[in-house]
Amino acid sequence: MSNDNLNHSRSAPVQSQTEQIENGSTSLEGKMLSGREGQYAIQHQLQTRPGVRTYTGKDLQTQTPVIIKEYYSFWWTISDIQQIELQLEQLEAIDFHSGGVQDFRLLVPQESIASSKDHRCYLVLKSPQYRPRSLRSYLETQDYLPPKVVHHFLSQVLQSLWFLHSLTLYLEDSDEVQKGIAHGNLNLDSILIAIDPAIQNTQISQFQVYLQDLQLWEAAIWHTTQPQSQPAFKIKKQKDLQDLGKIAAQLLLGELDLPEAWNPLNDPRWQDIPHDPLKQFIQQLIGSESSTFSGAKAARSWLLSIPVDVEASPTPFEADPLTERNSVPELEEEIEESDAPPTYFKVAFAIVFSALILNIGVLWMRGEPFKAPTFNQVGTTR
Numbered sequence: 423m424s425n426d427n428l429n430h431s432r433s434a435p436v437q438s439q440t441e442q443i444e445n446g447s448t449s450l451e452g453k454m455l456s457g458r459e460g461q462y463a464i465q466h467q468l469q470t471r472p473g474v475r476t477y478t479g480k481d482l483q484t485q486t487p488v489i490i491k492e493y494y495s496f497w498w499t500i501s502d503i504q505q506i507e508l509q510l511e512q513l514e515a516i517d518f519h520s521g522g523v524q525d526f527r528l529l530v531p532q533e534s535i536a537s538s539k540d541h542r543c544y545l546v547l548k549s550p551q552y553r554p555r556s557l558r559s560y561l562e563t564q565d566y567l568p569p570k571v572v573h574h575f576l577s578q579v580l581q582s583l584w585f586l587h588s589l590t591l592y593l594e595d596s597d598e599v600q601k602g603i604a605h606g607n608l609n610l611d612s613i614l615i616a617i618d619p620a621i622q623n624t625q626i627s628q629f630q631v632y633l634q635d636l637q638l639w640e641a642a643i644w645h646t647t648q649p650q651s652q653p654a655f656k657i658k659k660q661k662d663l664q665d666l667g668k669i670a671a672q673l674l675l676g677e678l679d680l681p682e683a684w685n686p687l688n689d690p691r692w693q694d695i696p697h698d699p700l701k702q703f704i705q706q707l708i709g710s711e712s713s714t715f716s717g718a719k720a721a722r723s724w725l726l727s728i729p730v731d732v733e734a735s736p737t738p739f740e741a742d743p744l745t746e747r748n749s750v751p752e753l754e755e756e757i758e759e760s761d762a763p764p765t766y767f768k769v770a771f772a773i774v775f776s777a778l779i780l781n782i783g784v785l786w787m788r789g790e791p792f793k794a795p796t797f798n799q800v801g802t803t804r
Contacts, residue, residue: 450477450492455544459533462546464490469556471611473644478553479546487549489529489634493643494542502645506543507536509642516591516603516638526585527578529614529634543643550616550632557669558610558678566676569697573730576670576703578631579613580725583666583718586633587659604658606637608665610672659717660709667707674704699728 455462460483468489469476479490498506510531518530531545561567567575583605591600605612612635621628653661671686672678674695686692686705695701703725706714715721 449475450490454482455479455490455535455546457533457535457544457546459546460484462488462490468554469559469611478549481546488532489547489549489554491545491547491634492542493544494540496541498541500538503536503538503541503543505645506643507534510534510536510543510639513638513642518589526582527630527632528582528586528636529632530636531639534639545639547634550614550630552616552618552630554614554616554632556611557613557615557673560615561610561673561676561678564676567673569674569695569700570730572670572673573700573725573728574629575615575631575673576666576725577722579608579633579666580718580722582631582633583659583662584722587662587718602655602659603636603638604655605633605662606658607635607640608633608662608669610669610678611635613669660714663707663715663718663721664709667704667709670704670707674701697729703728 449467450464451467453464455464460481463480463482465478465480467475467477473493473495475492475494477490477492479488480486481488511534513531514534516530518528527550529547529550531547533546534543535546536543586605587602589601589603591603612633614632614634615629616632617629668680668684671684671692672680675689675691686701686708692701703721706724707721715724
């Protein structure tokens with residue numbers, strides 16, 4: 423995983439290593455990153471946050487688009503980089519494609535690279551079909567998002583969380599099996615949207631939503647893992663739903679930052695939003711209502727039963743059928759099948775039921791009375 427080969431283009435000015443780390447201002451645009459799995463051309467900078475820069479790029483071996491995340495800190499020592507490398511190697515054992523299903527719009531690293539020379543580490547992720555942008559950068563260009571768009575947004579994220587929370591993990595070189603992963607880091611920066619450039623009007627809800635920056639990787643990089651104080655998985659799932667509810671409220675209000683203890687019922691702006699069913703749903707996600715959802719699956723089922731528009735009142739599961747129900751049908755079918763009775767059970771039930779109907783018909787044709795069943799008492803042995 424460790425690789426110190428960050429190649430510069432001839433025209434790109436090169437600062438000293440110390441200058442690059444201290445100010446974090448040197449963009450990697452136009453450079454090439456070499457890893458164990460391949461080489462990646464770094465193209466355009468998408469996003470920058472303290473200690474993190476995100477770029478579009480290309481896998482030179484497959485010629486497919488990728489996203490490259492650059493993490494840096496002046497305070498990282500060689501020992502820190504080695505520890506990060508070790509933890510990232512352990513995360514490579516997680517299989518998000520178990521059973522051949524899709525990753526359901528989860529952007530997880532396909533390669534990680536730690537460089538003690540540059541005091542940096544890099545994550546390479548598969549890119550969406552269209553150039554993505556963070557939800558924060560998109561909201562900065564909008565006054566707010568209307569309820570219909572927020573409904574579509576919630577449906578996609580809940581679908582991704584449903585998959586993530588129900589994923590069975592088999593860790594490499596271990597008999598340990600883990601049921602489900604929480605995202606743990608949902609915010610306006612960890613959610614990306616990708617819009618087809620051929621579609622000018624995003625109000626018709628034709629964008630795709632992707633989740634990145636899962637807490638597993640963020641904790642490994644920033645040394646925030648605290649195994650002895652980790653909450654139960656059920657609590658982590660609820661935290662994901664609460665965070666999603668707050669993000670949905672931010673979209674409706676056009677608010678980039680909400681107070682930590684924000685309660686929609688105490689915000690006068692919340693009362694002015696016209697879509698009461700959607701607002702009540704968001705309040706339940708956040709937990710300001712008395713009842714909460716058991717998980718992402720239950721929450722999404724409820725969401726799809728409420729109207730998309732205030733003016734319209736579609737029957738449950740008719741909301742935005744092209745984008746809501748068919749976004750990733752393979753996983754939808756697989757999860758639905760896991761909750762349904764097995765096929766052999768259905769066949770056996772049909773045979774027994776048919777035999778019972780036939781027996782009743784024969785008795786009726788013969789005119790014989792129905793006899794009450796008798797039971798033989800079975801003694802117990804000591």
